[in-house]
Amino acid sequence: MTTQQPVTARPAGRPRSEKAERAIIEATLDLIAEGMGVSELSIEAIASRAGVGKTTIYRRWSNKEDLVVDALATLKAPLPPLAGESVRDDLIALMDVMRRESGNSTRARCVMNVAMSEADRNPRLTERFFKRAIEPRRTAMRETIARGVATGELKSDLDVEMGMALLSGAMLWYGKWGPAGELPADLAERLVDQVLAGLAA
Template sequence: MTERKPAAGRPAESDENRPGASRAPGRPRSERAEKAILDATVDLLAEESGVDGVSMEAVAARAGVAKTTIYRRWPNKEALIVGALGSLKGPLPELPGTGLRDDLLTLARHMSVERGFKASRCFWNVVGGAEKYPELYARYKQDVITPRREVYREVLRRGIERGEARADLDLDVAVAMLVGAFAYHKPPDPLPDGFADHVVDTVLRGISAD
């Protein structure tokens, strides 16, 4: 599935350095181009064709940029999709550090907010295509999913150290219960009111040291 860069030779003139192009005020041109590329990739990935519908040509056309502009940032389609998926997530919130429940609630509530229809469609299209695109899914898991789940694992470790969670707690199982509850609701199903709090409190009843 990996796409190769265009053949060597005179590169196509990019939208970023076209002679005489005026520079609009506000966001620098390179940042605007990067955002347009990522947004276009997300839009294509969320559509019915999913991963199959994403190509450097389609993204360039949707974003209104030259393919060379994309290749300067991402070497292939796989890297571009992972970058776009990462941009959907954004940084995790700062944790209060006042206790296991408070930290887990902060993470779970954030997950509820960032779980939009488009983001969910992208996630399921990539997961659903894991058999056809195993390298893409492996990279998405390594670069996007695993680092975020490690934050949950660290929160649970601190909970064990403080005596708030059972010492024999299986961290992987606990994280799967917390995160998997959100994946259970596929788009466009909305989350019930207070869902994040219910998930955290239900899991805590099973892993609490009390």
């Protein structure tokens, strides 16, 4: 059991409960990583793996779905602060969060794959995870691109969704097909500059 993932901040002064919470989150991720589908996962199995009673889990999460969404969210990095000046710099900051996740452990990648592959069977869970962990990033990127169109840094007729597809898609591609392990530190910057400049001579 590792505790590398950032866990949502809780009110201070409750160290014992925080420790249990972390153990519950890690147990949930471990079970998914070991091949237990989200559908098969039970509060019993999680409690047993975490070494806590079911009551300890129910005190914090009223159902399995809430717990799984929280557990998955710990695998995602928080939004970076954006300076709001150069659109190029803000795009690099946003892309770099995606790049750094490529260095996530095999366990984290496996969990995310399993959870996403069950999207058809757990649409509500997927939707809630999306709202919690994905949508804020997409909103930030959409707003940054729209700002670039407004300030004249980007083409005036740019389709904002297509801009998102080019930037996020490229990083998605590197995460899927690129070299194993963490992607090169300067990748976000090179990628943004290439997307801005285009491929044509």
